[in-house]
Amino acid sequence: MLNLRKAFTLSAVVLIVSFFSVSGCNNNRTSLGPPFQNPKQISSVDGVLEITYDADVSPAEVDGKSFMSAQYNGMLAPPTLRVNPGDTIKLTLNNFLDMMTNVHYHGMNVSPLSPSDDVFIMITPNSGFEYEVQIPEDHPEGMFYYHAHLFGITEFQIMSGLSGGLIVEGILDPFPQLQGITEQIMYLKDFQLVDGEIPPEGMIDPSGPTNFTVNGQTNPTITMRPGETQFWQIGNIGADLYYDLVLDDHIFYQIERDGNRRNQTIERTEILMPTSSRVGVLVQANQKPGLYKLRARKFSTGPQGDQYGGATLLTVKVEGELVENPIALPIPMNQFPVVENLCEQEIAVDREIVFSETADGNTFFINGKEFDPERVDTEVKIGDFERWTVTNTSGELHVFHIHLTDFVVCSVNGVQQPFVGKQDTVNVPYQGQDPDFEGPGEVVIVIDFTNPIIEGKAVYHCHIGEHEDNGMMAVFEACAEPPCPDFEE
C-alpha cells in the first residue's frame, strides 16, 4: 500500500521530472535521433530488376556500436527492390561467407522451381547463383521482403543482416485522395550483440538485450505537420521478435497486411506484428505539436517462450502549420477493390497441422516430425482451396507462414474472425492462453492453392528463426494431378 508521505514524495518527483522534460523540450535540448531515412531503393527498368549481391562479412554500426556481420554488399539495411506486377527479378547472389546461404522472396506468389523461389538451393562458400523470379501480371501489390532461408542457420543469418525490402508497386492506386502523400518504408530489425558480436546460431536469446533499428537507424525522427497524412509500410524482418506496435496519441488506419490490400480500413490503436509480417497504415499527425513515439510494447510470447521489454522504435516530431483540409479517414469501404473471402469457398481438403515442442523448448515439431528437406509432408492439388486447422500444443506463441500463396483467417480459438483480406503469416495462440478456450491454441485458415504457378515444392513453417531452425518446418508439394512426383504416403 502507498502511504501518504511516499505519495507526496513521488508526486514531487514527478513534478520535478516533468518540469525538466518540458523545459528541455522548449529549449530543444531533448536528444532526438537522426532524421528518418527510407532505405536505399532500386526500381526495375523496362520490366527487369537486375542486381548482384555479395554476401560477405563486413563492418557495421548500430547505435554507435561497431561490429562485423554477414551482409549483402556491406549494407546492414540492403536496398529495397521496387518492382511492378509482370516484372522479372534477376538477382545474382555470390557467397563469400564461410557457410552456405540462399535467398527466399517472402510472400511472393511466384514459382518455387529453380532458378526462381527455390528454398532448397544451397549456395556453397565461394560460389554464386543467378535467381530469376518472374512476377505474374496479376500479382498482389504491397510490401514483401527477401531473406536468407537456409535451414539450421536462418536465425543467425537474418540477425547478421541478410534480409532486405521488396515492394510491388501499386497498393495506393485505388485511392485518388492519397496520390502524392509521403510514403515511408520501415523495416524493423533487432541486432543482438554479445561481446561485440552477433551470437552464433543457437546462442541468440530472443529475451536478451538487443538493439532495435528501423532501416538500420536507432530511434530516427520523422517530422510531420499537424494533420498531415502519411502512408507507412512497416515490415518485421528480424530473426525472432514480435512487435506490439503503438504510436502515442495516434491511430493506425490499416489498409494492408502481408503484401495484400485489405478490403476496408481497419482502425487500430495497437498492431501485433509477428516475425515476418508486414502492414501498411495511414497515419494522420496529431493536431497538437509535440513528440510522439512509435513503440514496441513489452511483450511475452508465453510461459514457455520469451519475454522482452519495450523499446522506442522512432519518434514523430509534429511541428509547423496545421494542414488545411486533412485527408478524410478512414478511406470509405467502397473505394477498396473486392477481395474474395476464401472462408466461403468450397473446401477440397481439411487438414490438421500441429505445432509442438519438447519441454526444454529446444526441439520443435510439425505433426510430430522435425523438418526433413528430403521428405514431402503434404501434397496439394493445384486448383484446390484447403482448410487448415493449425494448433499449438506448446506454452509459447508460434507464427504460421506458408510460401508462394496467401490465406484467410476464418477463426482463432473458435471465434470467427471478421473478413478483412488475405495474409501470409498468422500468430497461433499457445495452449492455455485463453482461459475460456480448452485444448491447444487454434487458428483455422483457408489457403488458396489455385494458382498453377505454385507447381513444385516449398515449405510451411513457424517463422520464429529459433523455431524453424530447430525443426518447425515441413515440405508441401503442389501438382495438377496427384500423386505428385516426390510425395510418398
Ligand SMILES: [Cu+2]
Ligand atoms: Cu515457433
